[in-house]
Amino acid sequence: MYIPTFDDVRDAHERVKPWIHRTPVLTSTYFDTQTGAELFFKCENFQKAGAFKVRGASNAVFGLSKDKAKYGVASHSSGNHALSLSYAAGRRGIQATVVMPRTAPDAKKDAVRGYGGIVLECEPSTAAREAMLEEVVDETGADFVHPYNDHRVIAGQGTCSLELHEDAGPLDAVVAPIGGGGMISGTCLTMSNLSPQTKIYAAEPKNADDVYRSVREGRIIEDDAPQTIADGLKVSMRPRTWHFVSKYVADVLLVTEEEIAEAMYLVWQRMKIVIEPSSAVAIAAILKNHDLFAGKRVGVIVTGGNVDLAKLPWMKAA
Amino acid sequence: MYIPTFDDVRDAHERVKPWIHRTPVLTSTYFDTQTGAELFFKCENFQKAGAFKVRGASNAVFGLSKDKAKYGVASHSSGNHALSLSYAAGRRGIQATVVMPRTAPDAKKDAVRGYGGIVLECEPSTAAREAMLEEVVDETGADFVHPYNDHRVIAGQGTCSLELHEDAGPLDAVVAPIGGGGMISGTCLTMSNLSPQTKIYAAEPKNADDVYRSVREGRIIEDDAPQTIADGLKVSMRPRTWHFVSKYVADVLLVTEEEIAEAMYLVWQRMKIVIEPSSAVAIAAILKNHDLFAGKRVGVIVTGGNVDLAKLPWMKAA
Missing domain, CATH: 3.40.50.1100 (Rossmann fold)
Structure with a gap:
C-alpha cells in the first residue's frame, strides 16, 4: 500500500493549479465573537465543480x-x-x-x-x-479513481491546507469534516510536514460516527447506512485514510443533525455564502467545542457548496 | 439643493474606511459564458450590515x-x-x-x-x-439621514464604484439596481469623473417601473405601492437622485419577477453566494440583454445579501 508523501502534495499542486481555483480564505467577525477563536475559512465551496474533490x-x-x-x-x-x-x-x-x-x-x-x-x-x-x-x-x-482510498487523491486533497497555511499563516488547529477521510488525510499529510504543532480535528455527524468509534477501538469500523443531512459524510474509511487518521488526528468531534442545520443556517445568514451540510459539520463542531478553540488561530475547511436549494434543512423544520 | 461632488466621494471614502469592508470583486466563468461579457461582481452582500447602505x-x-x-x-x-x-x-x-x-x-x-x-x-x-x-x-x-435623497448618503454610495474601478480596471458599463436611486446616483457621480466613457445602466423590476417611466417622461413619476420580491426597490426617486439619473443613466432595463427569481437562484447555485432579490435584478437585466453587453467589460453592483432564508422565491413556486 503506497502512502503518499509531502513531495506528492507539492507535485500535485503544480499539476492541478491550471484546473482549479485558488479559493479565498475568509474571516468572520460574527463567528470569531461566538467562539472566541480567530477562524480562517478555506472556501472550497467556491472551488471548480463546487467542492474540494x-x-x-x-x-x-x-x-x-x-x-x-x-x-x-x-x-x-x-x-x-x-x-x-x-x-x-x-x-x-x-x-x-x-x-x-x-x-x-x-x-x-x-x-x-x-x-x-x-x-x-x-x-x-x-x-x-x-x-x-x-x-x-x-x-x-x-x-x-477511488473517491478517497487512492494515494493520488489524498495528495491532491493535501493541496488545500497547503494553500490555507500559505494564506492564513501559522495555525494552532485545523478542523475538517470527515466521511471516508480523504480531506482529513491530505490535511494530516500537509500539516504534519509544514506545521507539525498544528492539531488536526475531524468533525463528524453523530448519526454517522464510524470514525469516532474507529479511533476509540483502534480499528476501522464501518457505518451501516447512516442517516444524516451531511450526505457527503456517509461513507467509511479505508486503509490509506485510516493510516492518517489513526496516526495524526487529535480528536473526533461529534455533532447532531440539529447542530449541523443550525451552523449551516448561521453561515448562510452571517457570511452570505452557500455551503453544503457536510461543510457545516466542521463549523458546528467549533461552535459546540468553543472552549477548545478560544484564543486559538483555527483553520476550517469549508469543503463544498453543492446543495439542493429547493430542499434546505430549515425548510423541513418550518 | 446641494449636489455632491467627486471630492465628497473621496472624502467619504477616507471617512468610512475604518467602518466598512473593502468588499471583493468576484468573477464567474458560468455567467461570462451565459452572457458573452466579462463580468465583475462588486459583492456588497459581504458588506457590514449586509448591504452597500x-x-x-x-x-x-x-x-x-x-x-x-x-x-x-x-x-x-x-x-x-x-x-x-x-x-x-x-x-x-x-x-x-x-x-x-x-x-x-x-x-x-x-x-x-x-x-x-x-x-x-x-x-x-x-x-x-x-x-x-x-x-x-x-x-x-x-x-x-434620508435613505437616498441626502448628499452625504449619495457621496457614501459613490465609494462603492470607486473601489470597483480600482479593483476591476476600466469598465465599458456598470449595471446596478435602482429603487430610490442612491446607489445609481453615487455610481454616476464616481464614474462620470473617473471614467466618463463607462455607461451606467439602471436595472428595475417591471412591477416597480417608476424610473423607467420617469426617464421616458422627463420628470419624477412615483409608484403606487408596487408589488415586487425586490423589496429594496419599491421606493421612488427624489430630486437629488433624479438629478443624476436624468443626466447620466444610459438606459433603464426592466425585468419580470420570474426573471429576478431565476437570476437569484442561478447566482446562489453557481457562485455559491447569498444575494437578495434586489441584487438579482441587475444580473437578470444583464442575462436578458446579453446582446447589449457581449464582448464588454461590465461591472455589476451586488447590492446586498439580507434575505429571509425561510422564504425564498423558488419555494413559493415549488
Missing part, C-alpha cells in the same frame, strides 16, 4: 500517462467526486464513467452529464456499486 | 460634528438603511431611531435593535412614516 480528481486524471489516459477513468460516487472526476476528465478530453446509486438526486446526475461524464445507475448498496464498477473497468480498461 | 449611512454619521452628533440620527426605512444607520450610530456611540412600517419583517426589526437602534412602528404608508419621523426629529433634535 476536484483537487484529488484532477491530480489523478492529469497524472495519467497518455497511454493510460486514453482508456478514460471510472469511479463510484453519489456526489462531489462524481462531479469532480467528470470535470477533470472533460478538461483532459478523456471519458469519465461514474456508477451512481439510482437514488442520487437527478440534479447531480445531470451535472455529471453536463461535464461530459457517463452515468451508470445501480442499486444503492456498496456491493452493487462495486460490482458494477468492476464490470466497467474490465470492459473499458478505465483507470479506477 | 452602510457606506452612505456611515458617511452621514461620522461626518456629524460632535455638537450635532449628541442628538443622534433618525430615519425611516423598512430595510437595509435602517440596519446600516443603526450599525453606524452604534459604532459612533450615538442613538439611532428608525421609523419602520409595522409590516416589516420581525427579523429586520430585531437586527436594528441588535445594533442598538430604537424601532418605532408606523402604518405602512409614506404619509404615516413621514409624520412620525417629523415628530421624532422635533422631539429629539436628531439629524435626519
